[in-house]
Amino acid sequence: MSAKAETKDITEDIKAVVELMDSVIADNSVPRNIRAAVDEARQKIESSEEKGVSITTAIYRLDDISNDINMPSHTRTEIWGIISELEALKEKLK
Secondary structure, eight states: OOHHHHHHHHHHHHHHHHHHHHHHHHOTTSOHHHHHHHHHHHHHHHHOSOHHHHHHHHHHHHHHHTTOTTSOHHHHHHHHHHHHHHHHHHHHHO
């Protein structure tokens, strides 16, 4: 696979993860601090040129909030899914 095609795949994967994050951010049943943390992680992976570092930072941020006792259980499951997708993306970048 060419580098250009691989970059396109990564970009498409990032867009898919951002859509998952946007659904959490738009859910009003999720506490504000959790939505803010997900939004922070989303901005990090969208804006950074160094994708590997920004994805790792986003994973750590999401992992921190996944243990919040105020988080609804369905949101925790979504967060874990997003973390899994980000970890798979990180592996593709290696």
